[in-house]
Amino acid sequence: MIHYILRRFLYALPLLLGVNILTFMLFFVLNSPDDMARMQLGQKHVTEQAVDNWKHQRGYDLPLLWNAKATATGKITRTIFYRKSVGLFWFDFGISDSGRNIGSDIRQRMWPSLAVALPTLILGLLANICAALLMVLFRNSYLEVGGVVLCVILMSISSLFYIIGGQFLIGKELRLVPISGYDTGLDAIKFIVLPVAIGVLSGIGSGARWYRTLFLEEVEKDYVRTARAKGLTEVQVLFRHVLKNAMIPILTGVVVVLPLLFMGSLIMESFFSIPGLGSYTIDAIGSQDFAIVRAMVFLGSVLYIAGLLLTDISYTLVDPRVRLS
């Protein structure tokens, strides 16, 4: 097992290297630091001096890959690639363009993100499974047709509508919970309820529909017919046999997004002003802080690759048919 995990881990390294090089190309080769400096300082009437100052303060005034002027190892270390990109591998995110320490910002902001994203995921999963099981239980009836139609309509509505509608109805008109904001500790609950509810609702359309097809595929199989022939009721069949077997694809789909929960949801957090990583990214995009966006791209990829790793491991744990090889 450990051998297997170790090998999967080694597979992940070239991927991370690829992501790193890709982001480096995107941020430094496609546009030079001069372009970024001019963008930040305003397009017109920017003196050469101001651009140089901006670059020097943020360490962008080095050569990209190879510093011919430096000595010995300095030829490699005194370059933008080494300073800005290599450090990402050991989670040294450096300083943002506005002068903040990105690493400590991330450590501080990932918890609110998690506080919203984790309940959304768990409750969403429960709601989707329940809805899908109900549709399968009443299959070939008008109830199922109605359910499917409702799912298609729900998934055709933009997630922005759920958020704006929910904020307007629950927050502004009924005044049940605050419209937006965040608090520390248990006080945070009243701020979290609405985003979580909206997150669950906006995901239920596509989720329930997908799970329904998974269940329906399973319902046709021979072992289910045997279970019915044994005299089990339909509910027992569904919960004991169908659910258990259909859980394998569902679980692996969930495991892969588990690490990404730390990143939070971009729009949800910005609408509800939750100080998580999602709104951090949005703010960075808005103020064109390239260092933060670069750090978040890399962090997101790391978490996704970690998710893939976890998926492989969970497969072997959940499904006894899968052998480590």
Next chain:
Amino acid sequence: MIVLWTDALIFMLLIALALMIGYLRNKAQMLRPLRKIGQNKAGLAALTVLLFFVLIGLLDSVHFKSPDHQTREIISLLDYWATPIRESGEKTYSAPFAAHLYSKEFMIAPDGSRHWGTPRLKHGGAHLTNPVQQKFADIMTRTAQGLAKGAALYLFFGVLFRLWRRGRHKALFPGPASKTVAWVLFVIVTLTFAVIELSAHYHVLGTDMVGEDVLYQAVKSIRTGLVIGTLTTLIMLPLAIVFGILAGFFGGWIDDVIQYSYTTLNSIPGVLLIAASILMVQVYMANHPEAFTSVVVRADMRLLFLCIILGMTSWTGLCRLLRAETLKLREMEYVLAAQTLGVRQSRILFRHILPNVMHIVIISVVLDFSSLVLAEAVLSYINIGVDPATYSWGNMINGARLEMAREPVVWWSLTAAFLFMLTLVLAANIVADAVRDAFDPRFMDNA
């Protein structure tokens, strides 16, 4: 006539589509699923709605310089026809069908005295002398007129069509489904006429903060949504098809390289990659202002860049599917037989592999369409979508978001954007389901 970049690509797409239809017209493997779609009432009804949207989008893609010599701005055929509502701006917010402004302000009466009230609109209901009493009756008569005009036109062309079709071969779509299509068409035509009739004298969906007609904005946004949904596919398809089939067919180091590149691309969360790319495009556009002379050209380039970026980030999923399918097909008897007979590899790829993975391509194209339209709204909301000067539902929602916090609430911009978006996405989703049911071999046996 002026051809913008996205226009050119749209017309290219149309030509490609026409060529493909010509090529596949009599192929049995295509006719069978098409017949199946033809029997699907909901699917056909949705397809009719979708085609109506496409028609509007196409009208909005024919650009030329305005005949008005003073402005010489670039307008489209749709703009030209919609000139009354395009140019009938008000001062600020007004509710749907309103004859007065939404908010009160100081007005100066003819005798010079000032009082607090809601002034009349310049355009909406301007033909009425006493809007409070006449408005309702006027709206009703105009709606009825519009509906009658639409119905008359529809009946006229319907009869012509019947006469023309009589004696010809039987329709592709048999009985009940064609009746559904006829009804949907009837509803669309009459409603369109009613709206046209009404919007000559009212702002049917109100006006926004700067007094622009909301209906006009929503209709203009159709093109943006369609462009994002289709051009992205146009950019993604060649990448996905070429790489997917090559990886699956040749294996070895080609497979390794292609797998590595799509796994790497795929591991960057989509939104972040799009955000980073758009930021870079913004920097590029800011540093090369000479290449983007007019607002329309600039907005168009940004839309094209967005499509390219979305395409570059979304080909990985389809590529993986195609690779897996090609791996399976490679071991099929007919491919093996072709290889033994000494058929060239390029020929095997085109004759045996490509046609047999087409159903996956078609299904994924229609499935992706609706999610791309929805994604546009979200991206525009975080300012990494289309240019703020482009009409799009995302921009409308973004602009209208703060209006919900106003007292009294300004609800019509938001509602209009959502209704239009919902109609398009719902139609696309239903069509996608019909297409999947028809083309997916897993659903074959219950056909």
